[in-house]
Amino acid sequence: MSAGSGSWRGRRVLVTGHTGFKGGWLCHWLRWLGAEVHGLALDPPTEPNLFSVARVGEALAADVRADIRDADAVLRAMRAAAPEVVFHLAAQPLVREGYRDPLGTLATNVIGTANVLEAARQTPSLRAIVVVATDKVYENQEIAAPFRETDPLGAHDPYSASKAAAEIVAASYRLSFFSKPGDARIASARSGNVIGGGDWAKDRLLPDCFAAFAAGQPARLRYPNAVRPWQHVLEPLAGYIELAERLLDDTATGVDRAWNFGPDAEGDVSVSTLAKLAAEIWGPPASVVVEPQQDQPHEAGLLRLDSTLARTALDWTPRWYLRTAVAKTVAWQKAWMSGADMSAETLKQIESYEREMLA
Numbered sequence: 127m128s129a130g131s132g133s134w135r136g137r138r139v140l141v142t143g144h145t146g147f148k149g150g151w152l153c154h155w156l157r158w159l160g161a162e163v164h165g166l167a168l169d170p171p172t173e174p175n176l177f178s179v180a181r182v183g184e185a186l187a188a189d190v191r192a193d194i195r196d197a198d199a200v201l202r203a204m205r206a207a208a209p210e211v212v213f214h215l216a217a218q219p220l221v222r223e224g225y226r227d228p229l230g231t232l233a234t235n236v237i238g239t240a241n242v243l244e245a246a247r248q249t250p251s252l253r254a255i256v257v258v259a260t261d262k263v264y265e266n267q268e269i270a271a272p273f274r275e276t277d278p279l280g281a282h283d284p285y286s287a288s289k290a291a292a293e294i295v296a297a298s299y300r301l302s303f304f305s306k307p308g309d310a311r312i313a314s315a316r317s318g319n320v321i322g323g324g325d326w327a328k329d330r331l332l333p334d335c336f337a338a339f340a341a342g343q344p345a346r347l348r349y350p351n352a353v354r355p356w357q358h359v360l361e362p363l364a365g366y367i368e369l370a371e372r373l374l375d376d377t378a379t380g381v382d383r384a385w386n387f388g389p390d391a392e393g394d395v396s397v398s399t400l401a402k403l404a405a406e407i408w409g410p411p412a413s414v415v416v417e418p419q420q421d422q423p424h425e426a427g428l429l430r431l432d433s434t435l436a437r438t439a440l441d442w443t444p445r446w447y448l449r450t451a452v453a454k455t456v457a458w459q460k461a462w463m464s465g466a467d468m469s470a471e472t473l474k475q476i477e478s479y480e481r482e483m484l485a
């Protein structure tokens with residue numbers, strides 16, 4: 127498969143969360159494929175941020191700044207964009223922030239998703255909606271088997287609860303309002319822990335490591351033994367694009383459902399393994415120390431995804447294994463530190479990923 131094997135040229139697309147990390151990469155990629163990309167989000171969540179650094183605005187036909195908790199604002203943005211495809215990424219995406227602000231997290235992630243779907247009901251141009259979920263939506267008993275799409279949803283912390291609830295909302299809208307032939311089709315996409323250039327979010331592993339490495343300090347790890355499915359940001363984005371193409375294809379059946387887009391088993395490594403790999407690729411004097419375990423809020427110890435369904439039914443497959451994913455992330459970060467043109471660097475990585483999809 128190649129993202130863009132379906133035609134994106136001139137297709138009107140709305141990306142919510144375009145000022146964020148994954149949304150910024152997605153906008154550049156969709157524009158590169160020829161789509162007319164409209165964005166809806168709050169201002170960039172960090173300083174610095176991918177949106178400014180990689181000049182994501184240049185990829186956009188429209189850049190609407192609005193809160194998805196505001197139903198009227200979402201409807202106005204949807205009407206103005208008149209999209210055929212919506213990629214819904216806007217969210218409060220951090221587990222620890224979910225502990226700090228559970229109600230805000232639930233409002234943005236659950237009511238915000240409902241507002242997007244409600245506006246979608248009133249948008250006749252719409253044919254496909256990809257709701258971006260997470261690996262954390264599964265009820266996690268910390269058993270070794272990776273999660274399949276049919277496993278029960280559940281949550282320990284407010285962020286995971288909000289994303290699981292958003293998926294249930296999306297499934298209910300699919301069954302209640304988007305079930306007739308000709309209606310827009312809704313799918314949800316659960317990815318792993320994403321790494322890549324341009325992520326400066328708080329409490330995320332590689333951004334924290336890079337800040338320490340650049341300051342000549344050792345990176346200090348919380349939860350060093352927690353195992354996560356790590357993958358480069360372009361891996362799940364390829365899945366979202368492929369998924370949208372299938373949703374647009376009236377002959378493709380059984381696509382409007384939940385999909386996992388996780389790495390191969392070699393990407394399921396501990397926090398300390400990933401941080402040490404990042405330090406090795408960064409080069410001296412980068413180093414890592416494990417903090418003595420303190421009283422930290424609960425985070426899952428073991429989380430893995432089974433992506434067999436996407437591999438077999440969507441022909442999606444991971445391309446950049448862990449070392450490559452980390453090396454691309456370090457290369458992007460160092461290019462930024464040296465003052466390079468980060469729009470060009472971002473597009474260079476997208477083109478190189480596309481070449482591997484065609485290989």
Ligand SMILES: NC(=O)c1ccc[n+]([C@@H]2O[C@H](COP(=O)([O-])OP(=O)(O)OC[C@H]3O[C@@H](n4cnc5c(N)ncnc54)[C@H](O)[C@@H]3O)[C@@H](O)[C@H]2O)c1
Pocket residue numbers: 142143144145146147148149166167168169170171192193194195214215216217218219234238258259260261289317318319320321327
């Ligand atoms: N980064 C990961 O490892 C990861 C893993 C799995 C799933 N996800 C999901 O991917 C999506 C994007 O995550 P990210 O890492 O790019 O996050 P990010 O924080 O970089 O971006 C979040 C985006 O959402 C927007 N936003 C937040 N609250 C909003 C609100 N109330 N109204 C309008 N816009 C709002 C922000 O402005 C920003 O554009 C989220 O849905 C997240 O849950 C991320």
